[in-house]
Amino acid sequence: MKEEETKYLLSKDSEEILVTVENRKCGICDPTRFAHRMVILTLMSFLSFGPGFCTDTPAALHDQIVEKLNIDEATFMGFYSWYSWPNMIMCLVGGYLIDRYIGVRLGGIIFAGLVLAGHCIFALGAAVRLVWVMDAGRFVFGVGCETLSIVQNTYSVLWFKTSDLSLVFGLQMSMRMIAETINLNVQLPIYNAITETNFPGDTLGITLFIASFSCIISFTCAIVLAYLDKRAEKLTNREKHDGTQIHLTDIKKFPIQIWIIYVIGLAVNVSLVTFTGLGVAYFEQKFGVSPATSHALNSLLYFLAIPMPPLLGFIVDVTGYHVYWILLAMVFCMLGLGFMTFTHLTPWIGAVLLSLSFSLWYSPLYALIAFIVPFHKLATAYGFMGSVLNLCAAVMAQISGLIVDSGGYFMFGIFVCAWSSMAMIFTIILYFVDVVKDSQLNISAKERMHKISDIGDNESVISDSATKED
Structure with a gap:
């Protein structure tokens, strides 16, 4: 590479590296x-x-x-x-x-x-x-x-x-x-x-x-x-991490905040995914709507999940306060399931509320995992969440079928409402744990930008030094 064809960029740690002028001129290449x-x-x-x-x-x-x-x-x-x-x-x-x-x-x-x-x-x-x-x-x-x-x-x-x-x-x-x-x-x-x-x-x-x-x-x-x-x-x-390798036993050393997040993910997944699995029959039996209408109600959750998550995710990024947004999603979930279980109001109200909850909970919750776990352990942390949710999908579908067979759709509604209540409770617990440990998970976007810039990319953003076991 000729000297006149290069120029210097400064990396985060102020080391000089070479990048071609062509790459700097071409935005897609840089x-x-x-x-x-x-x-x-x-x-x-x-x-x-x-x-x-x-x-x-x-x-x-x-x-x-x-x-x-x-x-x-x-x-x-x-x-x-x-x-x-x-x-x-x-x-x-x-x-x-x-x-x-x-x-x-x-x-x-x-x-x-x-x-x-x-x-x-x-x-x-x-x-x-x-x-x-x-x-x-x-x-x-x-x-x-x-x-x-x-x-x-x-x-x-x-x-x-x-x-x-x-x-x-x-x-x-x-x-x-x-x-x-x-x-x-x-x-x-x-x-x-x-x-x-x-x-x-x-x-x-x-x-x-x-x-x-x-x-x-x-x-x-x-x-x-x-x-x-x-x-x-x-x-x-x-910047690369310092070579520290993860061991499966390190999962036990994850901070309490990550375990609370796992419980929230499990509870809200049971509430929403299990409900939609029986949603068509539920709408027909509870509200007496036609098969076409019941399919439309059950599909609303997925149709709104196409445009809404990016929009809501953008709002979360601009404002910060991730725990508050998760709490709002849990409120939508509880209200939606509550409307459909304990009232005979039009099911469209509950369906819209569940759609908002489904579109909102995923982005801020998964982002919090990245703020808690160091990068060299991140895939394991996300993998554990995936295992939890797959366990939920495999087991709860069968349990829900047994509940419907033995107690009917009203008992099924109480079942999913109980799980949504658990998600709400553990979100509140996450808020108070965050306050007590000063882990700063629920801060504004501006504050988080300053915090990330002060900490290496391979460290967790969580501030409680007790959680940095390595």
């Missing part, structure tokens, strides 16, 4: 520029496109799969069980592997590859009419899918910890919802179009293989993102 960060954000968002598109592919082609394979509903639901059950452990294991051994860049490529391979195995099993092959495909897909979301969260903190973190989490949530919505609306038309063309070959298998192109998009984004992140690390002399 890792310190806004345009380059937008490229990174786009790639990160599309990491979840393939998983989001293919996760509910069985539901989009439910009748066709049941008919072609001649299976019962229990066998069909096994495609979701093979997806969920392993991730009660694999999320934690995957996060630990990222932190300890493979890193976020290689982890992204590996787990995006598992997503692609898993769905292709699922499609192959459908084409040859072997259910066990399809189950194996869903197992591999689930391991890759849930762990890839940990990679996505870790990348988000790496690039956007100092600003816009809640907005980024909101955009990622929206992208997944967009992918799920597209899948539910295009898979059947694609199947019907292939059937009408009399294309030689298995229609179901071909349709599922076409869906795998969405996974190719995510896999490609993982490769490009790994290259750009490696390049940015070299050009900006990004």
